[in-house]
Amino acid sequence: MKDDIRKLLEIAIYAGKLMLENGAETYRVEETINMICKSKGIDRTQNFTIPTAIFLSCEHDGEFYSYIERTKSIRIDLEIISLVNDFSREFVNTEMSLDTANEKLKAIANAPMYPPWIMNIFGGVAGSFFTLMFGGNLIEFAMAFITSFTVVFGVRKMGKFTGSFFIKNVLGGMISTLGALCLVYLAKDYFDLLRVDKIIIGSIMPLVPGVAITNALRDSISGDFVSGMSKLSEAVIIAVAIAIGVGAILNVELLILGGV
Amino acid sequence: MNLLTILYAFISIVGFAVLFNIPRKAILLSGIAGALGWFVYLIFRTSLASNIFASFAGAFVVGIMGEIFARYKKQPATIFVVPGIIPLVPGYGLYYAMLKILEKNYQEAVGVGFEAILVAIAIASAVIMSTSCGRIYRRRLKLRTKVPQ
Numbered sequence: 001m002k003d004d005i006r007k008l009l010e011i012a013i014y015a016g017k018l019m020l021e022n023g024a025e026t027y028r029v030e031e032t033i034n035m036i037c038k039s040k041g042i043d044r045t046q047n048f049t050i051p052t053a054i055f056l057s058c059e060h061d062g063e064f065y066s067y068i069e070r071t072k073s074i075r076i077d078l079e080i081i082s083l084v085n086d087f088s089r090e091f092v093n094t095e096m097s098l099d100t101a102n103e104k105l106k107a108i109a110n111a112p113m114y115p116p117w118i119m120n121i122f123g124g125v126a127g128s129f130f131t132l133m134f135g136g137n138l139i140e141f142a143m144a145f146i147t148s149f150t151v152v153f154g155v156r157k158m159g160k161f162t163g164s165f166f167i168k169n170v171l172g173g174m175i176s177t178l179g180a181l182c183l184v185y186l187a188k189d190y191f192d193l194l195r196v197d198k199i200i201i202g203s204i205m206p207l208v209p210g211v212a213i214t215n216a217l218r219d220s221i222s223g224d225f226v227s228g229m230s231k232l233s234e235a236v237i238i239a240v241a242i243a244i245g246v247g248a249i250l251n252v253e254l255l256i257l258g259g260v
Numbered sequence: 261m262n263l264l265t266i267l268y269a270f271i272s273i274v275g276f277a278v279l280f281n282i283p284r285k286a287i288l289l290s291g292i293a294g295a296l297g298w299f300v301y302l303i304f305r306t307s308l309a310s311n312i313f314a315s316f317a318g319a320f321v322v323g324i325m326g327e328i329f330a331r332y333k334k335q336p337a338t339i340f341v342v343p344g345i346i347p348l349v350p351g352y353g354l355y356y357a358m359l360k361i362l363e364k365n366y367q368e369a370v371g372v373g374f375e376a377i378l379v380a381i382a383i384a385s386a387v388i389m390s391t392s393c394g395r396i397y398r399r400r401l402k403l404r405t406k407v408p409q
Contacts, residue, residue, distance in 0.1 A: 023280075025338065078282040078339045085336050113281050126275025126346075129268045133347065152279070201352060205272075206279060210351025211342055213376070217384035235354065243358035 005042070005060055007098040011091075012036040013069050014105050016047075016054050019084050023076035026219050026227040029054070032088045039092040051230045074165055074234065076211065083108045116156065123152030123206045131202030139191050144202035147179035151203050165234075166241045169207055173245020176203040181253055200246060207242055209235035265302070269347040270295040277343040286339050289329045294344035297322035301348060311375065315348050316382035322348075323390025330394070337394060345383055350376035 016033040020026075029049045033056060037045040044059040051074075057066035087108060091101055113119070127148025128141050136144065155172045162168060180199040187194060212235040220228030273294040277287045301318030305311060326340035353376030360369035 023342075028336070028338070076280045076342065078280050078286075078342060080281075082283050082286075082335050082339055114278055119279060122275040122278035124275075126272045126279060129272035129275065130347075132268045133265050133272070204355065205351070206276070208351030208355045210346065210349030210354070210380075213351070213354055213380045214345060214349050214383050214387070217380050218387060221381075221384055221388050236358075239351075239354040239358040242355050243362050246355075247359055247362045 001061075002063070004098060005058070005063075005065060007102070008037065008040050008042070009056060009058060009065055009067055011098060011101050011105065013054055013056055013067050014102070015084050015088055016049065016056075017069055017071055018105065018109055019081055020049060020051065020054065020071050021073045021075070022080040023074075023078070023215070024081045024084075025215065025222075026050070026224040027222055028081075028085075032084065035092055036088055049224075050227050051234070077113070079113075080108060080111055083111055116153075119156075120149050120153045124149030127151070127202045127205045129202075130205040131198050134198055134201050136195070136198040136202065137193075139187070140194060140198050141202075143180065143183045143187070143194075144199045146183065147176050147199060147203035148206060150179050151176045152206050155207065166237060169238050169241035170245040170248075172207045173204060173242040173247075174249050175245075176200055176207075177246045177249035179203065181249070204242055204246065207238070209238040212238065262302075266295050266299050269298040273343050273346055276346045280343055282339050282343060283335065286329070286333060286335060289333070290326075290340040290343040293322050293325035293329060293340050294347060296325055297344055298347045312378050312382050315350075315379045316386045318348050319345050319383040319386035320390055323387045324393065327390055327394035327397075337391065341387055341390075345387070348379070348383055350379040353379065 012033045015036060016029045019032060020029045026049050030047055033047045033049070033054070034045055037047075037056075037058060042058050042060050046057050048055040052071060054069045054071060055067075056069075057064065059065075084105075087101075087104055090096065096104075114122075124145045128145035131144035132141050151172050154175045155168055158168055158171050177200055180196050180203060184194045184196050184199070212231060216228050216231035216235055218228075219225075219231060270291045273291045274287055277290050282290060297318040300321045301314045304314035304317045308314065322344040323337070323341055326337040326344060329335075329340045330337035353372055357369045357373030357376060360366070360372065
């Protein structure tokens, strides 16, 4: 019995961790964990989730159990959220055994992503169409595609060497500015009226923390103030990082070449 | 009002949807939700000249569309909403404010940064309101099916 409860709590924590690390809202994580615990008749559960940790403590038959799980990765993977959502619904409504549940969660954690080259291309599409939305012309659009493709590709490659999201975003800002400047200097003689800032805007779009800041305020408005503040500081730090990357390269360019 | 930007918004949402690894069957729907939201945003921005209220209206439409698609596809609404609000979110504003701070142009930084925060609050509250609408609707549906038994 004790063993079963321990396993159940591990499953609940694992499901919560998968959701949290892939960008789910705090209330969704807490609801999922509570639902999984309640469905198998745990007497009392309390759980507290913030973006960097999950705390879960339960009482059953006079015994106390408590778990703390530290969580780390910051990324958005909506497929995993959707899969865990389906899983928790199935787990609650059917008599799934605890071992199968564990297997299923492990399979979800390894759910296939899109292949890297598709992600890079669509990253390029996402950024370059923002350039058009901000009023860029077709040549700037093509350049923004190249730079945002490089940014998405470069940031993913860098991510393998450094775990720090700060450094990754500084590098992302640098790559986008460097790419935009190089392309503009190369094509300056053939086309007139190329605006570097339009290209930079588009190519940093895959990095800027727009969704992060909105999610932060969503958490705050629903009453999860600690999560909200924590996500807000993440968004601000990402914005600082990108601005440092872009600003550094722009300053170097000003120093060496004196502007476009 | 440039209607071509609706198409651009749709395509860039699809791009972001792939970056966020959303389930394949949800890609086009999230693009549609986002493009509609952007359309509403354009209408309100040109008629009211208020960026913040327009963002609220656009995000609310995205949220409602997300709830509808969520019922239709049996997926959580977030999957449609997160890529859908991409054209509205003030990521660029936040970055621009930081760039201005690094350039020691504090006055402009405060202005742009504050508007970015307000837009984010508007979008967040619109999404929460649409989620609540979805919840109320679901609860009423449940009550109606339970009563006759």
